[in-house]
Amino acid sequence: MTITLIKNADLVVAWDESEKRHAYLPGGDVAFEDGVLRFVGRGYEGTADVEISGTGLMVMPGLVNIHSHPTSEPMNKGLIDEIGSPGLYNSSLYEFMPIFRSDAEAIPDCVRVALSELLLSGVTTLADLSMAHPGWLDLLAEAGMRVCIAPMFKSARWFTKNGHVVEYEWDEAAGVKAMEEAFALIQRAEQHPSGRLFGMACPAQIDTCAPELLRDSRAEAKARGLSWQIHAAQSVVEFHEITRRHGFTPIQWLHEMGLLDERAVIGHGIFLDDHPSTPWHTKRDLDILADTGTTVAHCPTVFARRGITLKDFGRYKRRGVNLGVGTDTYPHNLLDELRLVAYLARTQANDPRTMTTTDVFDAATIGGARALGRNDIGRLAVGCRADFVLVDATHPRMQPNHDPVRALIYAAGDRAVRDVYVDGIKVVGDGQVLTMDFKQAALNLSEAQKRIVARAPQQDWAHRPVDKIAPPTFKWL
Template identity: 75%
Template sequence: MTITVIRNADVAIAWNAETKQHEYVAGADIAFEDGKLIFVGQGYAGPAEETLSGSGLMVMPGLVNIHSHPSSEPMNKGFTDEVGTPGLYNSSLYEYLPVFRPDAEAVSDCVRVALSELLLSGVTTVADLSMAHPGWLDLLGESGMRVCIAPMFRSARWYTKNGHVVEYAWDEKAGEKAFAEAMTLIERAEQHESGRLFGMVVPAQIDTCTPQLLKDSKDEAKRRGVSWQIHAAQAVAEFHEITRRHGFTPIQWLHEQELLTDRSIIGHGIFLDDHPLTPWHTKRDLDILAETGTTVAHCPTVFARRGITLKHLGRYKRGGVNVGLGTDTYPHNMLDEMRLAAYLARTQAQDPRSLTTTELFEAATVGGAKALGRDDIGRLAAGCRADFVLVDITHPMMRPARDPLRSLIYAAGDRALKAVYVDGTKVVEDGEVLTMDYRQAALHVHEAQQRAEARVPELDWAHRPAEKIAPPTFLWR
């Protein structure tokens, strides 16, 4: 196999196995072969069939995104930027999520748009939480990314008939059937010719799944040796629903059912028993998450749009909770998500020291990798997959580059990304995705949104047109 060496990079963010931390290495060489890193450090003296200059570059590990919905979210741009149901604590889940949906024709283009945006922001591994759709696996293989396929299933769908009460339409047999189909998809993903797909078991939401479906799905995840993720503690209405049904908070009820382990991921995990919007008579939730090794998938943007946020990320980290990051919504820009996560954590704590950039980057790399059960991604070290990002540290927005990672996250963002590699193959170069036609897919999503807008009145409980639910910024003439 061909050995490629990036020679004398200005800086690399390398993994120190002894300290179990990332560190800056100046004048670094990075060698890789057959999709795997074989050397990260200074003074590589081995063979090299191809040599690339690292001058002016920072090499960093590819980012790991553990919670994303590529098949639907790109089309919501312009629809859900400012909506939230007042009678349901400003959540957009129950009233608006069901009415702004792409049709079957649009799904593949939504996926291409989301994955392109993720690649362009340095993500090399993503967990795709979607409902199963035709051609899904081949589409993910086409992207060139490393993808954790996470087909969602549930026993009920939620809806509202008045904007202040959430109701559930239960079909337990359909949930069991979707669960079985999801397991078949995971098996097919792990056998995919790309070699970059792997699986995760995902019962969709805590309030839409029967206790038996949750137990069966967790048992199956353990049997297969894969992670298990569920949306929980993501809405005030859901918190109240679970306490009404079971007398426990969402986190405590999952714990009572023995569903929380070091391979469990809570999608969002915002509304704990000590959150200001959901005060409970206990103060145990944070400790439960830490003691069980459960990961929280933190996705700040989608909630910040509704005036909602975690209280606060630094507190979770200090409490011993493993945290990974995700892009639950558009734009699928992981660097933007990281910046917002830091700012929200510090404003909520009223303390600029509450969350360090070190902790933030760990969440976006090794924290996410740990949640997915992977020790070969999210870090630059010999033996790991050759998933990495080249950052142009000569870019004006990276200057001054006293601390290049801070310059990237808090200033330059994706504008400074030079190239992205997955399994040693270049998939992004100079702002262009090499595996998919991002521009054409974005055009198709634009057209699909117009089709979806026409269907909104028939899907909405009050039969309102889209412009009534989500008025434009200015009147059109």
């Protein structure tokens, strides 16, 4: 096997096992072989077949994104930036997002665009929450990324006929069949020759899944040793729907069914019983999340567009909730997402001390790894997978460089990401994706969006033209 050494890096964000936390290591060496880190420290004295000068570089662990929808979200760029249903508490889920869904021809380009953006922002592990589609596994493997596939299944679809009432069309048998197919697909992913694919059970939304589907999927996930993720507490509409059906908040209902533990992930988890938009007669939800060890997948951008946010990241963290971060929408840039996590938390808390950069970096590394049941990613330590990012510490956007990770998150962003490695294989080099044709996929997607826009009025309950649904920034002359 070939041993590769990154010699005398300006800085390594190394894992301090004694303190169980990341630490800055100046002048560090990183050696890897066969996709595994063999040395992280100073003064490497072993042999090396390939040596990379670490001068001017910061080596940091690859980022872990625990919630994303690559098959659909790139299509929405320029369309849903500013729209939400006023009659549905400003959510865009029920009225607008369904009318701009990608068709089968566009999905591969959607995925290539999303994964390229993610790689360029330092993401090495992704949870892909998508409906199963042809060629999914091979397409993910093409990117060279480590991917947790989460084929979504559900018992019902939601829709609105008027923009202020959400209705549900139920087919529980179809939900069971889709769940069985999802677990079969996960098994295929685990056997994929790339060796980088694994799986997670994913009943799509708390309000579109029958109780039996939730219980059965959770039991099967436990039997297979898989994480389990569900969208819950993601809209005011959903909060009211679940309290109406069951007399419990979404978090409490999941807890009543025994579904929450350290391998459970709540997608979004915003609308708790003490959120200003969903006050309830209890104040238990945050305690339930913390006490059960449940992870919250925090994706601020998609909600911030509609004036909605978690109240707040720092409060959840201090109570002991495990937090991960995702890119629920475009742009698929996790470094941008981390910046917004910090800014929204501080504005919601009216306190710049509600959280630290340590907290948000941990969420995007070890917090995400914990949610996926992995202790071999999200940190630079001997025995972990060789998933890491080389940041250009000399980049003008990184200067002055008093605190490099802060400089990366709050100033430089993906512009300073030079190289990305997954399993010791370079997938981004000199700021360019090496595994996929990002530029061509983006051009293809632009053409595909024209098809989607043309048919959108037929998908809309009111048959409105797109320029009425999403008015342009300026009048077209």
